[in-house]
Amino acid sequence: MGILPDGLFTLQGLWFLLAGVFLIGYSITDGFDLGSAFPMIFMKKEHDRIALYNSVAPVWDGNEVWLIAGGGMLFAAFPTVYAASFSGFYIAILLVLWALIGRAVAFEYRNKRESMVWRHTFDFIYWLGNVLPAILFGVAVGNAVVGVPIDKDAVYHGTFFTLLRPVPLAMGLVSFFMFAMHGAAYLLLKTEGSVFEMAKKYAGISVVGYVVSVILTNVLAMAEAPYLYKNYFTYPILFAIPLLMFVGVVLYVYLLKAGKYDKVVYASGLVNAFTVLNVACASFPVLMRSSINPEYSLTVFNASSSTLTLTVMLIVTIIFMPIVLFYTRYAYKVFSGKVSGEKSYY
Amino acid sequence: MVDLLDLSRFQFAFTAINHFIYVPLTLGLSVFIAIVKTIAYKTKDPKYDKLAMFLMKLFAVNFAAGVATGLTMEFEFGTNWFTYSKFVGDIFGAPLAIEGLMAFFLESTFIGIFLFGKDRISDGMHTFSAWMVALGSNLSALWILIANSWMQTPAGYKIVQTPQGIRAELTNFWEAVINHTTVIRFLHTVTAGQITAGFFVMGVMAYFLLRNKNVDMAKAGLKVALIFTAIVSVAEIIIGDTAGHLVAEYQPLKLAMMEGKWKTEQPASLDVFGYVDQSAQKTYPFIKIPGLLSFLAYHNFDAKVYGIKDLITMYDQKAQSYANEANMLKAQYASNPNPALKDKIVADEAYAKAYNISSKDLPPINLVFMPFHIMVGLGFFFAFVTLWGLYLYKKGTIYQNKAFLKTVLYSIPLPFIASELGWMTAEIGRQPWIVTGVLKTADAVSFNTTSNVMFSVITFVTIYTLLFYVYVTTMIKKVREYEDVKPISSTVPSPSGVSIGLTANRTDLNDNNRIS
Numbered sequence: 118m119g120i121l122p123d124g125l126f127t128l129q130g131l132w133f134l135l136a137g138v139f140l141i142g143y144s145i146t147d148g149f150d151l152g153s154a155f156p157m158i159f160m161k162k163e164h165d166r167i168a169l170y171n172s173v174a175p176v177w178d179g180n181e182v183w184l185i186a187g188g189g190m191l192f193a194a195f196p197t198v199y200a201a202s203f204s205g206f207y208i209a210i211l212l213v214l215w216a217l218i219g220r221a222v223a224f225e226y227r228n229k230r231e232s233m234v235w236r237h238t239f240d241f242i243y244w245l246g247n248v249l250p251a252i253l254f255g256v257a258v259g260n261a262v263v264g265v266p267i268d269k270d271a272v273y274h275g276t277f278f279t280l281l282r283p284v285p286l287a288m289g290l291v292s293f294f295m296f297a298m299h300g301a302a303y304l305l306l307k308t309e310g311s312v313f314e315m316a317k318k319y320a321g322i323s324v325v326g327y328v329v330s331v332i333l334t335n336v337l338a339m340a341e342a343p344y345l346y347k348n349y350f351t352y353p354i355l356f357a358i359p360l361l362m363f364v365g366v367v368l369y370v371y372l373l374k375a376g377k378y379d380k381v382v383y384a385s386g387l388v389n390a391f392t393v394l395n396v397a398c399a400s401f402p403v404l405m406r407s408s409i410n411p412e413y414s415l416t417v418f419n420a421s422s423s424t425l426t427l428t429v430m431l432i433v434t435i436i437f438m439p440i441v442l443f444y445t446r447y448a449y450k451v452f453s454g455k456v457s458g459e460k461s462y463y
Numbered sequence: 464m465v466d467l468l469d470l471s472r473f474q475f476a477f478t479a480i481n482h483f484i485y486v487p488l489t490l491g492l493s494v495f496i497a498i499v500k501t502i503a504y505k506t507k508d509p510k511y512d513k514l515a516m517f518l519m520k521l522f523a524v525n526f527a528a529g530v531a532t533g534l535t536m537e538f539e540f541g542t543n544w545f546t547y548s549k550f551v552g553d554i555f556g557a558p559l560a561i562e563g564l565m566a567f568f569l570e571s572t573f574i575g576i577f578l579f580g581k582d583r584i585s586d587g588m589h590t591f592s593a594w595m596v597a598l599g600s601n602l603s604a605l606w607i608l609i610a611n612s613w614m615q616t617p618a619g620y621k622i623v624q625t626p627q628g629i630r631a632e633l634t635n636f637w638e639a640v641i642n643h644t645t646v647i648r649f650l651h652t653v654t655a656g657q658i659t660a661g662f663f664v665m666g667v668m669a670y671f672l673l674r675n676k677n678v679d680m681a682k683a684g685l686k687v688a689l690i691f692t693a694i695v696s697v698a699e700i701i702i703g704d705t706a707g708h709l710v711a712e713y714q715p716l717k718l719a720m721m722e723g724k725w726k727t728e729q730p731a732s733l734d735v736f737g738y739v740d741q742s743a744q745k746t747y748p749f750i751k752i753p754g755l756l757s758f759l760a761y762h763n764f765d766a767k768v769y770g771i772k773d774l775i776t777m778y779d780q781k782a783q784s785y786a787n788e789a790n791m792l793k794a795q796y797a798s799n800p801n802p803a804l805k806d807k808i809v810a811d812e813a814y815a816k817a818y819n820i821s822s823k824d825l826p827p828i829n830l831v832f833m834p835f836h837i838m839v840g841l842g843f844f845f846a847f848v849t850l851w852g853l854y855l856y857k858k859g860t861i862y863q864n865k866a867f868l869k870t871v872l873y874s875i876p877l878p879f880i881a882s883e884l885g886w887m888t889a890e891i892g893r894q895p896w897i898v899t900g901v902l903k904t905a906d907a908v909s910f911n912t913t914s915n916v917m918f919s920v921i922t923f924v925t926i927y928t929l930l931f932y933v934y935v936t937t938m939i940k941k942v943r944e945y946e947d948v949k950p951i952s953s954t955v956p957s958p959s960g961v962s963i964g965l966t967a968n969r970t971d972l973n974d975n976n977r978i979s
Contacts, residue, residue: 175579178530179572186563188537193560196552197627203541203548204909211919214538215926218531222930225527229937271549271627272910415627422553423632433561441568448572451580 120354122401128427129417130402132194135434137397139187144295144389146180146445149173149382152300154220154247156319157240163233165312166240170224171456172307176448177224181217193430197271197420198261198404205265205273206257209280213250213257220246248293255292258396259285263342264406269413271405271420283337288396290330295385295392297323298369302382309455313378320373320381327388328366345399355398362391470916471543471908474923478535479890480883481927485529485934487882490604490653491660492522493570493597499687500593504586510680515593516581517680518664521941523578528934530571532927543916546628547897547907553632554620554639555610562606570599601653608649609640614898615889616713618642622810622901629809631901644709648889651706654699655885658845659878661692665852666875667942669868676946682862689856693849699842704759710892711760714899716774717892720831722756723748724770731756731768736836739828744772746832775822782818785811817901824895824903831892834884841881848874 124130150173160166173180192199203210223243227236263284266274301320304312338345349355365387372381400406404420407413421427496518503511537559540548548555573595581589619638620631633639665688671681711718718724723739723746724731733755734748757766769777789811796804848870855861897904 175575176572178575179568181530182563182568182571185534185537185567186560189556189560189563191556192537192540192548192552193556196556196630197549197625199541199552199556200545200548203538204543204545204911207542207909207911207915208918210538210542211922214535215922217534218926218930221527221531221534222933225524226933226937229524229940269627272545276912419626422556425636426553426557426633429633429636430557430560433557433564437561437564441564444569444572448576451576451583 120352122348122352124402124418127418128424128431129421131431132421132427133397133401133404133417135431136187136190136194136404137393139183139190140397141390141393143180143183143187144292144393145299145386146183147177148296148299148389149303149385150177150180150300151247151251152296152298152323153304154244155251155297155300156315157244157247160312160315162311163236165315167228168308168310168312168457169304170227170243172304174224175452178221179445179448181221184217190430190434194422194427195404195415195417195420196422198415201267201271201273201405201415202257202261205267205275206260206280208277209253209257213253216246216249216253218246219243251296252289252293254289256280256285256289258292259288261405262345262396262400262403263338264408264414266409267405267407267413267415268409271413271415274409282341284334284341287330287334287337291327291334291392294323294327294330295389298327299382299385299389302369302385305378306382307456309457317373317378320369324366324369324373348398348401358391358394358398362388362395365391465913465917467911467913467916468905468908470913470920471911472904474543474916474920475539476890477920478532478539478923478927479886481931482529482532482536483883483886484879484931485525485532486604487652487656487659487879488525488663489522489529489600490656491658492518492525492663493593493600494657495660495664495688495691496522497590497593497597498691499684500590502687504590508683510683514680514684517945519578519593521667521938523574524934524937524941526574528930531930535923542919543909543911544897544907545909545911547902549628550630550902550907551614551898553630554613554617557633557636558606558610558613558640562603562610566599566602566606568599570596570603573599604653604656605649608652609642609645611889612642612645612648613639615648615893616643616709617898617901621806622813623806624809629813631898643713644706647702647706647709650702651699651885652882654695654702655878655882657695658692658699659882661688661695661849662845662871662874662878664688665692665871666873669872670942672862673865673868673872685861686856689849689852689861692845693853696842696846696849700846703839703842707759708761711768714893715769716771716778717831717888718760719769719771719774720825720828720892721835721888722768723828723832724756724768725772726770727767727773728770729757729767730754730765731760733759737832739832741825741828744822771822771825771828775820778818778820782815782820785815785818789815813901816906817896817903820895820903824905826891826894831888834887835892838881838884838888841877841884845874845878845881 122130125133153169153173157166157169160169188199219242223239223246227239227243230236257280260280260282263282266279268274298320301316301323304316305320308316349359365384369381369384369388372378372384402416402418403414404417405415407415422430496515499511499518500515502508503515540555573592576584577589577592577596580592584592617631617639619633619635619640619642621634622629623632664684668681668685668688671677672685707718710721722731723734723737725744725746730753733752734746735750735752737746737748737750739746754764756768758764760766760768789808792804792808792811796808852861852867852871855864855867861867893899895903895905897907
């Protein structure tokens with residue numbers, strides 16, 4: 118037995134890692150878009166609300182593509198998992214979809230009229246469009262790793278309410294606060310004045326929320342889903358991942374206390390990445406666990422695409438990922454610096 | 464009582480049709496803006512720069528709606544078509560993933576740079592961004608058309624057994640990607656988008672000229688748009704004709720439904736307009752031109768065109784021979800269990816199931832026959848209008864000719880409609896299959912409850928109707944209030960009327976606080 122799980126360095130195992138890369142890419146980029154919007158409904162001044170929109174306006178669209186590309190990757194590399202989760206989690210998935218539609222529409226149309234009723238309606242849609250996905254992503258991933266009633270053909274036998282169990286719900290809180298930490302850190306980087314002051318408090322609250330929800334998740338999971346800890350004890354080197362997650366949290370608090378506000382976002386990025394990796398470690402090689410019979414679980418080995426498809430997609434990813442990262446970095450450079458709520462981008 | 468299949472079909476059709484309200488304009492306008500921006504960059508003529516920024520503002524409104532509704536399409540394969548996704552994911556998932564990676568990132572990142580970065584980057588870089596948006600949106604269309612063309616005319620795959628059921632597996636990437644129809648269907652779609660954008664710009668410029676507003680910009684815009692649209696409208700007739708041949712060659716049942724042919728004819732007449740009585744299995748044409756369909760479909764006045772009834776019989780015979788072969792192989796397999804034989808049996812059984820169709824499985828043929836003929840009619844109309852415009856331009860009277868200006872203004876919706884009709888022909892015409900000859904739509908749906916899908920149908924109808932309303936009113940408002948670059952004063956600190964490219968000026972940003 119090696120120090121890392123068997124099969125991690127096969128083509129399928131590599132695709133498991135790549136799926137992780139896309140999830141991390143999403144939570145690091147669109148994560149701060151989501152998190153930066155949570156305070157929206159608590160902001161009373163029009164000026165402050167516009168500053169929230171402006172902080173993410175030029176980049177959110179590109180960030181959301183991580184989700185779209187990631188969804189495509191899941192479809193291409195693990196089609197059965199895509200089919201089983203999207204059809205099984207029907208209402209939950211559509212709630213995320215409608216929320217994201219609302220978010221996109223609010224960005225573009227909010228400032229097209231002067232009416233405050235119009236604007237506040239879109240502000241609420243925008244807020245919901247960020248809060249709902251932030252929670253539901255955690256709930257969905259939680260259900261996949263804890264287990265859902267899928268049969269041998271990967272058909273889901275449950276309802277929307279089957280998904281609302283303690284561990285996945287706690288994981289929904291984790292993802293919510295993880296994005297909140299990241300969003301707060303991003304606002305510290307991008308804003309000034311009253312929004313900046315708000316972000317300081319917001320960052321403090323969210324890091325506490327994150328720690329509490331992580332503890333809660335683990336307490337519940339030890340009782341209800343002990344199998345999620347098996348990989349760590351079989352391959353103790355994996356304990357490095359929760360450790361690094363913890364380091365991220367400590368760093369976040371330190372940077373906040375030390376007043377290095379433009380650096381906090383790196384710490385929350387670290388927390389995002391290692392939270393995702395942690396879930397991946399706990400679950401490997403299972404992508405979607407069956408609560409009916411463990412034999413029916415969808416793993417990277419029994420639910421992956423053909424070797425040819427995985428190889429082609431790997432080549433495409435190796436070619437295009439660096440290009441994407443290159444121009445994404447360029448875009449962030451173009452838009453570096455603080456924003457204000459004086460004028461709206463849209 | 465509506466059943467799950469009908470509801471799922473309705474939802475997909477409704478969301479796809481809504482998505483395609485916004486897509487053609489995105490495809491065409493991105494290219495048009497890049498061309499105008501390049502002219503501005505080369506000539507340093509401010510009216511072209513103004514035109515590019517004005518159009519980009521409209522583009523942004525349209526793009527947001529396209530992105531929002533596009534997300535639905537990617538989700539829906541999984542949510543509502545479980546068996547389909549599981550069956551074809553090995554092949555169909557790849558183009559969707561590549562679309563995201565190769566095209567959508569490009570488009571979404573550079574649209575941010577183009578819209579908001581004007582004052583932070585050089586003019587050359589700004590022009591480059593416009594081209595990247597155009598490249599991204601058109602590459603996006605390419606991969607979607609690759610995926611869709613595989614559904615129309617599948618190639619480069621084999622059918623195998625997996626632990627969670629049977630599926631189609633990739634055997635040759637390039638065969639699957641450049642299958643029989645991809646290239647021409649891609650050209651057909653993007654050219655339609657360019658016609659849409661061309662008429663959109665001509666119409667808006669005509670509106671300004673009729674109102675005597677932004678005259679310099681409007682004249683320049685109308686001229687460029689006219690030349691652009693004339694080229695693509697004429698090209699589309701040739702491309703469309705080629706696309707028709709491919710349908711005749713690879714999808715004879717679709718051809719028969721497009722033309723309303725129940726019986727095999729040799730030579731076949733072209734029935735222009737009319738209606739189909741599906742229960743009586745008859746078509747009542749208003750105009751009949753002998754031999755023309757044979758010529759159009761096969762470039763031969765004597766060619767045979769198969770009718771729907773004969774095709775169904777032929778498919779059933781095919782299904783029977785697959786079933787027979789499967790039974791024979793099963794007997795062989797019993798004595799000699801070799802895995803290659805097993806794959807062949809699985810494939811034969813899948814084909815036997817797919818080809819086993821009856822007239823009850825056919826879609827509403829009027830929704831194939833009529834849209835197709837109206838689309839073709841509109842295609843000729845577009846070419847005619849642009850040629851008329853070129854004639855007036857040559858005479859030098861185009862900017863004063865009210866009849867022409869009004870025609871292009873009121874023609875704005877027509878290319879949108881033509882695109883939708885084209886897709887109706889393509890998608891309804893592919894029925895009863897979701898993947899031609901491989902999987903029936905009826906066998907592809909998710910195991911879901913009717914109430915869940917009813918709930919989502921109602922929500923989609925509500926959201927999309929509101930979106931459409933907001934979209935149309937916002938577009939009209941943006942055009943109406945545009946008078947050169949004059950911000951509209953407002954009491955709130957966010958002047959919504961300001962041209963987007965100019966809002967992202969230095970006052971937005973505090974350079975002293977830059978990190979890095």
